[in-house]
Amino acid sequence: MTIAETMPKPRRNVELLLLMLALSVSIGANALISVDEKTALDTDFWFQSSLLAVAALVFHVVLRFRAKYADPVILPIVVALNGLGLAMIHRLDAPGEDTGNNQLRWTLIAMAVAIAVIWFLKDHRVLRRFTYISLAVSALLLILPLVPGISAGEILGARVWIKLGPMTFQPGEVAKITLAIFFAGYLSSNRDLIMLAGRKIGPLQFPRFKDMGPMITAWLVSIGVLIFQRDLGSSVLFFGLFIVMIYVATSRISWVVIGLALILGGGFVASKVFSHVALRIDGWLNAFTEEVFGRSPGGSGQIVEGLFGMASGGLVGTGLGQGRPNLVPFANSDMIIASFGEELGLIGLFAIVLMYLLLFTRGFRAALGTRDAFGKLLACGLSFAVALQCFVVIGGVTRLIPLTGLTTPFLAAGGSSLLANWIIVGLLLMISHTARGPVDTTPLQPAGAPEAKKPGRAPAAGRPGRNATQTLPDAPTEAVKQL
């Protein structure tokens, strides 16, 4: 038995291989959109493709240096999704529009920020110190779009943007990360308190009323977002994030019951009181009636045209660049899933949904593997936020639930969303590095090991324990061989 067999492998070469495949998907998509036009494979195309490829490879090299044991499939999945989004946005650009290049610029910025997070943060446990600071930052970020002067005003019925020089930015996207950090820090220190006390009613153990404080706060925050920013999607996202994190922390189903009751109650009242919520729900239930279809604002025209687009795509799609997804309003942002449904068909759309699913499972795998409660909760929360966002958007586009204005992670046009999601990827990669690193996956050690170690040694996250290999049992199990 060699030492290499007992050590968890970094598997960075697997990542490089998958990354090549992901890049060929991205660049292939970009090539196909204009394959029978004059502009096919011109210098612009090669310039954009090589920029994306170089950025992805730089990210890969950084992982080799800083997070050697990070999950090898997260980066390829994200690069493939981002590349598909870039190609589709580029394809939907009318002559003279520049959304595609703008998205490429934001992709590069977002990847640079994610690299910086990995390079400078090194260990996610540092974030635990910022528990209450990140609560304050989240509050600030959520209030910013309402402050006159900074606010970009009401765009498309929602007040979620701020002005940043010539650009606009959606601070709510970043707030989901800071909120996840706060929930993870708060719940990992206080879960004993929340978990132990409580009264049992039927099969459920309900928490004490005074432990409900954080949940009431989270509920008020999401109701506030709904009322003042008129943003139904973010409101659902923040509250869903909190319910899941408290459920993961305490494993009490009663929290989910209470949370769902609160959200249904709040949603029912909101649909009676606020016209924008009522219009969304009407546009969902009665999408195909003529008056609802043509109504402005709040008609169902966008959803129905998206459905028609996907229907014309059928099983295999019209082919990239061959369909007419630009007939749908906001085809490159809110409705980009419908655009993919039309041009790649059901088979292609399922591939995209599966990529999200795989990304989500890798996030949870990192949460299972990491040893500290804070890291577990953070990885769960972040990957669930991405999954919930996908559900809300794809469910809305396919008319499973009312359409709300959330962005499709990595695909939709929009810089703030890209930036926030790449930061999430950076954090997940870092957590998976500690989860898959040598300490956690080495088999149980025999006695006598603690004397050999010195106190005050750096947290062993990145360092193989040398004495572990000498005292291992002789025959490796099947599982260890497969490592």
Place this chain on the structure above:
Amino acid sequence: MSELTITALRFGFLLLLWVLIFSIVSAMRRDLMIGRKAATGAPTARQVRKNPELAEPPPAPVKQQARQLVVTEGPLKGTTLPLAASPILLGRAQEATLVLEDDYASGRHARLFPQGSRWFIEDLGSTNGTYLADQQLTRALPVDLGVPVRIGKTVIELRP
């Protein structure tokens, strides 16, 4: 470009998408093996319901409850701590329930908590690890009466 080439490229791209997905899944397959290896210890209630053979033999009916925690080795040797219904934090930090004056222990080293009628020990990401009967903890495990738990140079036991 001819119609045929475009159709070929179209289906080729869908194929490429799924090749990517299947490569990712096959790269992940090895990881699942680690998962199976790591899933030792007590099975969850749901696993037991599905596979009755996983259920541990029920504990002896007249089993004594742990009532105190005793330090049997290390700088604090001889210290006892009565056990109530609340979890116990072990470590060098001042906020710990049992403050260990042990250079080999971390600030927040391990957590001892009751669940049902048993006490469980969980390592809180300590530097030198926590050992239950000479096995390093990788997850929370139940602590039986008289089984030594080693934290640095300190050894504790639960007593009736």
